[in-house]
Amino acid sequence: MFAPSQEQVRRFFCEAWSKHQAGMPLTPLEAQAADWIAEHPEYHPDLGDVDAAIAAQYSVEDGRTNPFLHLSMHLSLTEQVSIDQPRGIKAAVSKLAERRGSLHAAHHEAMEALGEMVWASQRSGQPFDGQAYIDRILALATR
Known part of the structure; x- marks a missing residue:
């Protein structure tokens, strides 16, 4: 498993x-x-200086989202x-994006669901519940 450092x-x-900004191949x-x-x-300034980015601290108390986590x-x-894993995520995100009129907006809502599900899994010591994750996103798509 790939586990890069911060x-x-x-x-x-x-x-x-x-x-990207220099037009170099990616x-x-x-x-x-x-x-x-x-x-x-809003994250562009955070990405402009690699040394500052590496040293930066992002805490909830500061009221800033960690751009790298986001x-x-x-x-x-x-x-x-792209790989429809967990099975059904592709259709669920597509449905949410259609409902919101934006893939970006759908991602933000799905990210909240993902964070909640990871937190619940870690807290309970149980495996990640992929079906509950999909169900949560589908529920968001019906609102």
Whole structure:
């Protein structure tokens, strides 16, 4: 299993954005990252200085979202949808995106569901419940 360090994740996003801005060739994963970064101009300053990005601390008390966690969740959802794993995530996110009129908005709601499900799994010590995750996203798509 791929388990990059915090520094590696932050460096990856900073480098992908830098390469994108310079018009350099990107790997497929870097291109996906750059697409999501482009959707989040509020994070561009965080990605402009790799050393500052590596050193940055993001706490709930500061009232700021961790851009690297947020972008990583976008990539996780993109991957889940691309391979339809857990089974049904592709249709559920598609339905939510149709309902919201935006894949980006759908991702944000699905990310909340993903975070809730991971938290519940960690708290209970039980395996991640993929079906409950899909059901949660489908429920959001009916509102």
